[in-house]
Amino acid sequence: MLESNINTLITNLYLIVDLALMIAIPVIIYKLISKMLIKLENNGTIEKSSIETLIKILRYIIVIIIILGVLEILGINIRSLVISLGLVTVAVSLAAKDTLSNIISGLIILVEKRFEVEDMIEINGHKGQVKKIGFKSVQLFSNNQLTVIPNVLFTTTPFKNYTKTGFYIVPFTIQIVNKSDLDKVIKEISEILDNSDLILKNPSYNIFVKSIGTSGVEIVIKVPISNPLDDTMVVSELLKEFKRKIIFEDL
Incomplete structure (x- = not known):
């Protein structure tokens, strides 16, 4: 009788420990992940609304894991329940495919x-x-x-x-009439680029002939700049500089 009571007590203690661990471990994981996400929010990396949404989703997942784990420990057959939840999950996933894809991609980023x-x-x-x-x-x-x-x-x-990379390459083209001295024009363009504060010195700019036709020679110029958003302004200013310093008939 005494031995039976002791065995029952030990069994109950094991059950209590299993239940405690089943609840404690997911909760600890939830708190750790939540702290990490809040830190990202404080750093300004992710917007607050996204953090709150993810924490809510995580909370629901943790609750489901705990409930299923407790039922399993108590010896309740949850196979049919898991199958039902699986079907629901599939249905929800299909309905929110784009949203889930974006969330997963956000985590990858x-x-x-x-x-x-x-x-x-x-x-x-x-x-x-x-x-x-x-x-x-x-x-x-x-x-x-x-x-x-x-x-x-x-x-x-x-x-x-x-x-x-630290820089952005801006390509643009100019056309030079066939009667012009090509080497002279390229040299003048190079001098303008060498003295320009609009472009970076490293890496260097590139000038090369793209095509030759009856109307003239098409030259491609590639210049490095620090801010991609300045590309239109830089090209405009350089073209104006070419116009001012190179003979009009040559361009």
Whole structure:
């Protein structure tokens, strides 16, 4: 009798310990992840609304894990319940496929640090400075305009990070009539570029002939600048400088 009571007590103690661990471990994991996310919010890396949404989702997941774990420990058959939840999850996933894809892509961006807030990037023809990295989209600011790019594009489409390279190459073309002295014009262009404060000195600019036709010679000029958003202004100023310092008939 005594031995039976002791065995029952030990069994109950094991049950209590299992239940305590089943509750404590997910809660600890939840708190650790929540603190990490709040730290990202304080750093300005992710917007507050995205952090709050993710914490809510995480909380629901933790609660479900605890409930299923407790039922399993208590010996309740949860197989049919898990199957039902699985079907519901599949239905929800299909209904919110784009949202889930963007959230997962947002996590990949943060983990791999493909770019950070204030980086200058370009994707699908959109250039700008990263203002916010949300769990569904990235906000780019350029020329007083805010562009919102879905996160999933950054995992499926090539993009450029000009902050990582430190410079941006601006290509533009000019046409020189055939009667002009080509070497002389290229030399004059080089002198203007050498003395220009609008472009970087390293890497160096490039000038090369693209094509020759009956109307003239097409020259491509590639200049490095620090801010991609200044490309239009830089090209405009350089063209005006060419016009002022090179004989009009030559261009």
